[in-house]
Amino acid sequence: MFVKETTKGMRDILPREAEIREYLLTKMKKTYSAFGFSQIETPCVEHIENLTSKQGGDNEKLIFKILKRGEKLNLEGENVNIDDLVDSGLRYDLTVPLSRYYSNNAASLSLPFKAMQIGPVWRADRPQKGRFRQFVQCDIDIFGDATNSAEIELITATSTYLESVGIGGVTIMINDRRILSGMARASGFAEADFSQVFITLDKYDKIGESGIEKELLELGYDSACVAKYMEIFRGTMAAEDRFTYLEGALGDAIEEGVIANVKTICDAVAVISDRRFNLDFDVTLVRGMGYYTGTIFEIKSEDFKGSSIGGGGRYDKMIGNFTGQNTPACGFSIGFERIVAALVEKDFKPEGAAEKTAILYDKRMSASDFALMQKAAMAARAEGKIVLVQKMNKNVGFQKQKLEADGYSKFIDIRYPDEMVKLEEI
Amino acid sequence: MFVKETTKGMRDILPREAEIREYLLTKMKKTYSAFGFSQIETPCVEHIENLTSKQGGDNEKLIFKILKRGEKLNLEGENVNIDDLVDSGLRYDLTVPLSRYYSNNAASLSLPFKAMQIGPVWRADRPQKGRFRQFVQCDIDIFGDATNSAEIELITATSTYLESVGIGGVTIMINDRRILSGMARASGFAEADFSQVFITLDKYDKIGESGIEKELLELGYDSACVAKYMEIFRGTMAAEDRFTYLEGALGDAIEEGVIANVKTICDAVAVISDRRFNLDFDVTLVRGMGYYTGTIFEIKSEDFKGSSIGGGGRYDKMIGNFTGQNTPACGFSIGFERIVAALVEKDFKPEGAAEKTAILYDKRMSASDFALMQKAAMAARAEGKIVLVQKMNKNVGFQKQKLEADGYSKFIDIRYPDEMVKLEEI
Numbered sequence: 001m002f003v004k005e006t007t008k009g010m011r012d013i014l015p016r017e018a019e020i021r022e023y024l025l026t027k028m029k030k031t032y033s034a035f036g037f038s039q040i041e042t043p044c045v046e047h048i049e050n051l052t053s054k055q056g057g058d059n060e061k062l063i064f065k066i067l068k069r070g071e072k073l074n075l076e077g078e079n080v081n082i083d084d085l086v087d088s089g090l091r092y093d094l095t096v097p098l099s100r101y102y103s104n105n106a107a108s109l110s111l112p113f114k115a116m117q118i119g120p121v122w123r124a125d126r127p128q129k130g131r132f133r134q135f136v137q138c139d140i141d142i143f144g145d146a147t148n149s150a151e152i153e154l155i156t157a158t159s160t161y162l163e164s165v166g167i168g169g170v171t172i173m174i175n176d177r178r179i180l181s182g183m184a185r186a187s188g189f190a191e192a193d194f195s196q197v198f199i200t201l202d203k204y205d206k207i208g209e210s211g212i213e214k215e216l217l218e219l220g221y222d223s224a225c226v227a228k229y230m231e232i233f234r235g236t237m238a239a240e241d242r243f244t245y246l247e248g249a250l251g252d253a254i255e256e257g258v259i260a261n262v263k264t265i266c267d268a269v270a271v272i273s274d275r276r277f278n279l280d281f282d283v284t285l286v287r288g289m290g291y292y293t294g295t296i297f298e299i300k301s302e303d304f305k306g307s308s309i310g311g312g313g314r315y316d317k318m319i320g321n322f323t324g325q326n327t328p329a330c331g332f333s334i335g336f337e338r339i340v341a342a343l344v345e346k347d348f349k350p351e352g353a354a355e356k357t358a359i360l361y362d363k364r365m366s367a368s369d370f371a372l373m374q375k376a377a378m379a380a381r382a383e384g385k386i387v388l389v390q391k392m393n394k395n396v397g398f399q400k401q402k403l404e405a406d407g408y409s410k411f412i413d414i415r416y417p418d419e420m421v422k423l424e425e426i
Numbered sequence: 427m428f429v430k431e432t433t434k435g436m437r438d439i440l441p442r443e444a445e446i447r448e449y450l451l452t453k454m455k456k457t458y459s460a461f462g463f464s465q466i467e468t469p470c471v472e473h474i475e476n477l478t479s480k481q482g483g484d485n486e487k488l489i490f491k492i493l494k495r496g497e498k499l500n501l502e503g504e505n506v507n508i509d510d511l512v513d514s515g516l517r518y519d520l521t522v523p524l525s526r527y528y529s530n531n532a533a534s535l536s537l538p539f540k541a542m543q544i545g546p547v548w549r550a551d552r553p554q555k556g557r558f559r560q561f562v563q564c565d566i567d568i569f570g571d572a573t574n575s576a577e578i579e580l581i582t583a584t585s586t587y588l589e590s591v592g593i594g595g596v597t598i599m600i601n602d603r604r605i606l607s608g609m610a611r612a613s614g615f616a617e618a619d620f621s622q623v624f625i626t627l628d629k630y631d632k633i634g635e636s637g638i639e640k641e642l643l644e645l646g647y648d649s650a651c652v653a654k655y656m657e658i659f660r661g662t663m664a665a666e667d668r669f670t671y672l673e674g675a676l677g678d679a680i681e682e683g684v685i686a687n688v689k690t691i692c693d694a695v696a697v698i699s700d701r702r703f704n705l706d707f708d709v710t711l712v713r714g715m716g717y718y719t720g721t722i723f724e725i726k727s728e729d730f731k732g733s734s735i736g737g738g739g740r741y742d743k744m745i746g747n748f749t750g751q752n753t754p755a756c757g758f759s760i761g762f763e764r765i766v767a768a769l770v771e772k773d774f775k776p777e778g779a780a781e782k783t784a785i786l787y788d789k790r791m792s793a794s795d796f797a798l799m800q801k802a803a804m805a806a807r808a809e810g811k812i813v814l815v816q817k818m819n820k821n822v823g824f825q826k827q828k829l830e831a832d833g834y835s836k837f838i839d840i841r842y843p844d845e846m847v848k849l850e851e852i
Binding site: 005038039041047050073080081085086112114120149358370372385387405 | 447459466527
């Protein structure tokens with residue numbers, strides 16, 4: 001029985017949205033290429049071992065698993081084990097495949113390797129408004145550069161892209177996982193409790209300063225630790241120069257240079273971008289993924305009610321976890337589907353699109369004149385115009401209305417044989 | 427255990443090939459858009475029912491099947507049935523999803539609907555040289571146009587595209603499944619035997635005229651039928667005007683207008699294209715897929731040793747099979763991966779690519795001068811240049827060699843602090 005709907009949680013993309021997507025991706029490839037990022041591709045199907053290597057957090061629970069094929073698939077016997085049935089799955093992000101790609105092709109790649117990867121990923125999430133089970137991710141990553149020039153380039157490239165497609169009111173927040181740790185360490189929390197402290201801190205936007213204090217106490221942490229933590233937190237938020245304040249407050253609880261590194265990134269980006277967007281040091285920024293080892297960043301935009309439209313950070317240990325050989329790595333990912341959805345909603349028209357002309361021809365036209373008309377259309381297309389040739393319907397008004405909705409703005413009606421001369425107008 | 431290779435039969439795409447792919451696809455989207463084709467997208471995951479609906483021939487044996495998830499997956503009991511385990515699979519072509527798309531979205535689409543669909547498909551084929559289990563298909567299709575203007579546009583658009591990317595010596599062969607049937611019918615074969623006769627005829631390139639005659643006799647067909655069939659076949663091949671000859675030879679064995687229709691298409695395309703490529707009526711063209719109902723076409727190119735780099739045809743009954751409501755449909759598909767492989771092999775350089783400049787900077791550069799350098803690079807990028815900023819290695823000669831292999835042709839070395847002035851050269 002044929003099913004005309006898409007599979008659950010997935011969707012068909014109609015021409016109008018496809019045009020916006022294409023516009024956004026073309027601009028993206030152009031911008032990132034200009035920074036020297038090279039486009040690469042990995043297969044959508046990944047080894048099940050790589051997808052379940054504990055790098056992906058909760059995403060590993062959402063894998064679309066692919067059945068073994070042929071003789072390898074053994075369904076006999078009782079209570080078959082799921083692990084025996086599958087050998088691969090659809091990738092749930094682009095970072096795991098990129099790490100595999102890098103280890104597989106390191107000999108052919110120059111270092112630092114600046115990769116741009118754009119492609120679909122799949123997560124069997126519970127379907128909900130605006131979230132789909134297949135969606136496009138757009139990542140840039142720099143491998144083999146341990147210095148902050150990686151961060152500076154990633155932030156500059158990403159903000160240049162957002163600006164190029166007209167996304168305004170952009171703020172990029174930056175923090176460092178080691179600053180988060182330093183604050184917890186300086187307050188006397190045990191290393192084992194750091195992740196829980198970060199999880200609480202991550203709720204700052206929702207529960208505020210007093211909410212954090214309350215939750216930490218409720219979790220049963222020592223009240224002296226909590227008090228010290230809140231003192232550093234309040235001190236940082238109130239400080240005129242957060243960097244200097246934190247250097248003093250954290251002292252030996254943080255590796256030397258970590259705070260200065262964030263400051264250097266902020267200063268450099270301000271100069272490079274001529275301050276066309278804000279880069280804010282934000283000690284409440286946590287980022288969920290456990291694999292980050294250093295700087296972390298996130299983008300907000302006024303056009304998106306201040307919520308996140310991208311993020312990234314440094315993950316110097318992931319390649320090592322996979323391959324046994326550490327390689328510095330830093331990446332930035334754009335929330336492509338969120339941007340598309342917002343532009344579709346406000347009926348965005350891609351700028352610089354070619355004029356769209358529709359030739360509506362009389363069905364009585366002879367075959368040889370039809371060929372001449374198509375030839376004239378070809379000549380206009382060669383000049384970069386979009387020319388649709390369509391038989392004129394009885395209700396030509398309605399036909400044009402439909403075409404206008406598809407973006408056609410110029411119409412040439414050719415009633416036969418008198419109006420063949422109009423072909424010169426194309 | 428982490429696996430660094432791709433899954434079997436799939437592959438990673440390195441930057442150099444990715445650049446060629448991007449070039450070919452950008453040109454394709456531009457060309458097909460100019461003809462009024464609208465880009466669309468369907469999910470890669472399709473209902474298993476739709477993938478096993480007998481439209482896909484042998485491809486249905488090569489499906490990557492996806493395991494059900496959560497409670498729906500029941501592995502208990504003895505001898506579990508594979509059909510109970512899967513609910514979906516990866517699409518093996520773009521035609522089945524397009525047909526589903528059309529039935530799902532007909533209300534939002536204007537007719538005729540001209541669709542362009544570019545995307546990966548998967549087939550669990552035995553891996554062999556140049557054939558991969560994930561590959562990109564590029565299809566254009568016109569739904570809702572029963573006239574030959576659909577064929578004319580598909581052929582014109584496809585050949586315009588091939589020309590735009592410099593593929594030379596193109597010949598498009600055209601035939602009609604009804605002409606194949608007419609020849610068999612006029613020779614006295616039973617309808618039930620037609621497909622076998624076509625399978626034999628399809629071997630013409632390999633076994634020649636005498637091989638066809640021999641095989642048909644060996645298959646046990648009536649010698650009078652075979653003799654008549656060979657007479658029509660030889661007559662057509664020898665005729666100065668194949669159309670006129672076949673009209674006479676087939677008489678009532680073929681619907682009126684079918685042969686004239688092919689002739690009209692050939693004549694129109696010759697005018698429209700200014701005969702920049704050959705469109706040949708070829709009675710030996712069969713095309714394997716059983717779903718074709720009328721015209722069929724295939725592309726050969728001297729650049730590809732005369733073998734096929736694309737094909738298509740009319741399949742007026744497929745939508746009806748799926749939805750119960752017939753809709754005329756005609757499509758043309760380009761053998762994208764073959765073209766990519768050939769261009770990679772001959773070390774093709776995309777034309778019109780931006781100049782690539784690499785700035786190699788001294789590691790002693792101060793943070794503030796680094797920012798100024800990046801700012802100068804930004805200005806050049808805004809003008810459309812590709813500018814990579816990289817730390818200078820000790821062995822700068824080797825570094826440049828690597829970068830040259832990546833397409834960088836202009837180098838600016840900045841030894842610090844004396845050479846900052848060189849930034850003006852970007």
